[in-house]
Every structure is written in structure tokens, then in C-alpha cells.
Amino acid sequence: MLSRVADAVFWMSRYIERAESVARFVDVSLQLSLDRPEADAAQWSALVAAAGDDEAFRALHGEATREAVLAFLTFDAAHPSSIVSCLRHARENARSVREIISSEMWEELNKSYLMVGDAARAPMDEPHAFYASVKRASATFVGLMHITMTHGEAWHFGRLGRLLERADTATRILDVKSFLLTPATATQDESQWAALLRSASALEMYRKRHGAIEPSRVVDFLMLEREFPRSVLHCLGKSVQSLHAIAGTPFGASSSEAERALGRLHAQFEYERTSDLLAYGLHAYIDDFQQKLNAVGVAIGDTFFAPAIAADVQPLAEQQQQQQQ
């Protein structure tokens, strides 16, 4: 398949996953703030931190209030990771590969984009319903992709993008709470950890597996639970499968830097123990992971995607595209 197309399908999926994550974060915080209004400010600034947008937010709004954070993470078109921006990027990518994805996928994504645009123009009366619909739109899209698109190369690039984004998100959620896991803070508020699990849609599945909420088990569940679809290990495992399907190499072999980088990271998680991970320090461990994950992303780009058009040619190209009859 075309390199440019692989690139676009990969990013389309990544952005949809990212929009969903933001919706999930915001929704959980909203729920939490209803129960514990006194912890509001800390709660909202933690949310911005989890999305990795601290500085941009502070420059724009200063104090983290509920209204400011909601507006920033949901509708701020100038903020690259807001829900509306993610869906716009996803849709732009989808538009450039419309003939590759199924019409159902395109239509679903287009409708979600229009839905968020409509919501941005109206006062939000039922925030929960809105965030639920963003999450459902993403789930619908993933489902449609699964049942309407051939599970070929393009599909695998899409899955790869989604899973790498999801692994990244899982560690971000944990990182925000990593300071709670130092020995000095032994007793912890269970509701914080429950909220954390809920923002990964993991609370119910965690309960089935471990019952009582215990911080080290929460870390284990989100990092190393093989069967849970939002755990890092699960995401890395499926990513490896997709990358092998794309490269056409058998499992265990590798033909590119992308496969080597991802394979190494997967092996690390495959054989990791929670106790070792915590002994290393959760924050430091996550930091290290995110650097390696970035390197995987770069290697995938170098191996498979087309060289990007130089930024200074872009305006001329756009102008010429418009000139054509």
C-alpha cells in the first residue's frame, strides 16, 4: 500500500483513540467532582497534567477551574489535543484515505466530527451525555473498522496506531498518581484509585480479577494484565502482531528497526514483575517507557511512511491544489 496512506490510517486511528481518552478523563473527573467538591482545583489540574498539556493550559487560563479545563480539553480548536482537534485531525486523515477505509467508517467519523462541532456551539447542559457519545462514537468506529474493513495491511496500520496510543494513555493515567505510591503515603483514598481505574474503563474488570482495590495491584492491572484490552502489555502484544502482519515476517524475526524497537519493548513488559517495576520507581519507569515508545513511533515512521513534504512548500502546494479545475 501507499506509504502516505499507511501514515494517514495510522494517525486517523491514533487521533480517534486520543479523543476517546480525553472524553474518558474528563467524564471521570466530572463524576468525582460531584462527590468531592472540596478537592476540585487539585483534581482539575491533575487532569490537565494527565493529558500532558500543563504549560499550554497555564499560559492560557492560569488557575485550573472546572469550566476552563472542560473548555480547554473539549472545544479549544487551538489546543492540539482537545477532543475537537483530535476529531478534526482524524477526519482530515480519513478524508485523505476515504477510498481505503469503508464508507461506514467514514460516515461514522464524519458524523462524530459534526456532532462535536454542533455541541461546541451550544451550551452544554448534559456533559455526561456528551462525553458518553464521544466514547460511543469511538467504540462504534473501532467496531465498524473491525467488521467492515478487510483485515489487511491498512487495517493493521490502523490497529497499530490505536494500540500505541492506548498504551501511552494507560501510562499517563498512572503517572499522575505515581506520587501517591511513595512509601511516605501509605494509606490512600480508595476513591482516587477507583476513579483511576474507571478512567481506563477498567474498574469492573479489575474487581473481577483482584476484588479489593490495592495500589500495587492497580499498577499491575494497567501495566501487565495480559488479557485486559487497555493494559500496556496487551496493547504491545497486539501491536507486535500487527507489525509482523505488515512486514510479513514470522513471529520472532524482524526485518526493520521498527520491529526491533517494538519487539524489545514488548519483551521487557512480557517478563516484567510489578514488584521490580515499583522498586525502580513508577514515575521513572513510566518516563523510560514513554521514551522507548516514542522511539518506536519514530522507527515506524522511518520504515514505512513517506517523507513529509517540506513545510515551506506546503502553502504553494495547497494553492496549486485549489487552482485545478
Next chain:
Amino acid sequence: MAFEQYDTGGYYDEMFAAPAAPRPGCALLAERLGTLGPDELARRQLASERALLDLGITFNVYGDAHGAEKIFPFDVIPRIVEAAEWATIERGLKQRIRALNLFIDDVYNAGRILNDRVVPRELVLGAASYLTPCAGLQPPRGVWCHIVGTDLVRDRDGRFYVLEDNLRCPSGVSYVLENRKIMKRTFPKVFEASRVHAVDEYPSRLLETLRRIAPRGVKEPNVVLLTPGIHNSAYFEHSFLAQQMGIELVEGCDLQVRGGFVGMRTTKGWLRVDVIYRRIDDTFLDPLEFRPDSTLGVPGLMDAYRRGNVALANAPGNGIADDKVIYAYVPQIISYYLGEDPILPNVETYICADDQQREHVLANLEHLVVKAANESGGYGMLVGPHATPDEHARFRDLVRANPRNYIAQPMLGLSRVPTLVGDQLEGRHVDLRPYVLSSDDVYVLPGGLTRVALKKGSCVVNSSQGGGSKDTWVLRA
């Protein structure tokens, strides 16, 4: 919704022979519309617009910072063409395309028609659309115009005339297919009872046309569609056609010439391309031979084409035959090559390069439509009867400064079709663009794009100037 109030306004009305007297092929539709209340019709109109928006069947609006997309306005009342009329159109188009194709091949090769002085040599060689690098080209099977969208209009006399031959990159066929889908949902019963020709075989026919022109010896050709990119107003169509045909949609940056062959950059390396349905203008195709600043083209493409290693549809250079000045000679071109009289007449055309005709044009500007030879989309045009004295004066200067670049035609009274305006039906002017494919033989899609000027009284149907579209129902014999 009753038609007693409907006024045909002295124009040829496509639906009504006289007030409240529908034409035979339109009786069923008129009867059905008569039973629908205005609210119901407005509801169906809204539902169809919503469907188009959800499907993302949109075009880009230039100059909008957020890249706003709009739906191409669509009207739910279809335009009906009866079987016998269509038979004439079909024969006429086939004849015209055959002749134009021979003309292009001739002017870039032997030049017989120029030597015989049927078309003045200086008009051809001096045209901006005559591309010197195309001289001597021999496209596969001698076919230059594979995909054509000819603009027809019906005047007050009820006859169809050819207004323009679009031989370069005619667009709009995707709307024909999508409008039809919407209409089948909107008026399923009338549609079924009216016995309308299907249009959905177009993508297969197009693919077959493209596969036939593959270089010799290539059994399973790799066919691609070359688009300028997502900022182009017709991008939806490019992606739609590629999807319908199951071929790759590529941009110039995806293609690369190696050793005289064209290939595309894939995740597994360079892969040869055999046929390119290109939707970018001739002069952007190859920066080595045409505009050196083109970011959309492929360096070396023309060389690969000349060697016969890749086929292009349409062939570069076609613009010479849809030049508005050459248009005036098409009747002579048809009789020169085919020895036949034209089946579809031209609109009477004054050539400003001719002294006598130019004086007539300058003296009668306020009654005429003046067009620049090389513009399209409704740009570079003066509609005399609707223009101000200042505009008349400006065009008088333009014509005097560069007479070769202008033609003039009488103001036509384009036919009208009832169109939903608020909760009323009012007549609006339309044209008709049928689509023609040619390879070994010529195929005319039984349908076409009916463009409608939504502004009251306006005859300009271009989407950039307030035009919309309607589904076109060609009835079966």
C-alpha cells in the same frame, strides 16, 4: 402541493408543456408531488441535505481559513429526459466525441485539417491550450479524450444545444451517482414506476475504459487516480471514484519515475503504475516539461508517457479542442472527419478574432454573452443583458486588447425545472452535463448532472456562483 400557481414564465419547462399540463414522462411525478403537502416536500428536502452532509459529500470553499466544506446544494425535484430525446443526445454526443478525438490527433500529428484550411492554423497554434510538448504524441489506440462531460442546454425552441465540450478533467459525475442514491430514498415509488435508466454502472465502465489503454503486454494493469490533494474542490469525487473502482488514489508525491517507468511509493517499496486517470491540469503534470514550479506533478512523467510505459487519461493536450474559439468550428470539424451533419447543434458563436464579427459583438454587447476562450467555472464571462454599463465598457476594452481570447454568443433562454424555493415550487434554469467514455467504442452514461441556477432569474449554474444540482432521470424506451 398544487401546480395551479406554477408559472412556466415563457420558457421551455422540462416538466410542464403548459401550466398544469405535465409532459407525458413527468405525469407520474407531477401527480405524486401534487399529493404531498409543502411541509412534507420541505421535510424530504431537509432529509436529503442532512444525508449529503453526513455522507460528507461536500466541496471545499476556497478562501475559508477553516477549510469549510459545503454540500453542493441539491434540489429534490428531478429533471426528466424522455427516451426519444435521449436517443438523439446519445447519438449526437458519440458523433461529436469521435470527431473531436480525430481533430486532436490530427492537429498534434499530420495537421491535415490545418493544411486544408478548415480551421485556421493560427487559431490552433496560437491558442494557450495548444501544448507544444504534445506534438507528435501517439496515445494508445489513438484515443485522446477518454472521459468527457459535455455541457448541453435547451433553448426556448425546445432543442438541445452543445454549450461547451469539457475534454480535460470534467467533474461532477460523483454527484450524479450520489444524487441518485438520495432520490431513490426520497421518491422510491415514483422512481420505480417511472422506469428510469440506472446510472450505477459508471464506475465499472470507467475502470474498463482505463484498463483498456494499458501499455502493451501488461495483463493486469495497475490503475491509479492522480488527485491534486485534499484541498481541491473536487477531492470528494476523486476519492469516491477511486473507492468505487477499487484503485489507489495517489498524489504527485506518491509517484516516482525510475528508468522511464512510473511507480508509486508503497510500504514495501516502489511499485510500477501502468495507467493514470489524472485529475490535475496538463501544465502541472510534469515540472520537467510544463510548469517548473508544479508541486502536484511527477518529474519525468511525460517521458515515460512518450515511451509508452504508462497511459494517461485524458491525454495531455486535449484542451485545444475545448477551447471556446475552436468550439465555433466543431460543426465543420464533424463534417470534415466524418462527412456527417452535426446531430447536436452548436450555439451560434461570434469569433472576436474576426474583424467583422468583432465589430458586431462590440456594437451589441448588451444583448450578448461574452466568454474568455480559456476560462471555466463561470469566470471571465460577461452576461450582457444583466451587466452594468461599466462592465460593458470593461469587456469592450478586454475584447479590443486581446480579440483572440474572446467569443460571444446570443443570450439563451435556458429551459427550467420546478424547484423547491421555501415552500413553493418555482421554475429555475438548468443545463445538462452527460458523461461520455471512449476507448474502442463510445459509451454515454444514461443520466447526467443537471445543474440548476438557484437564484431567481439567473442562468449561471456553476457551483461557485450559486448553482445546485438535481438528479436526472433518463426514461427507458
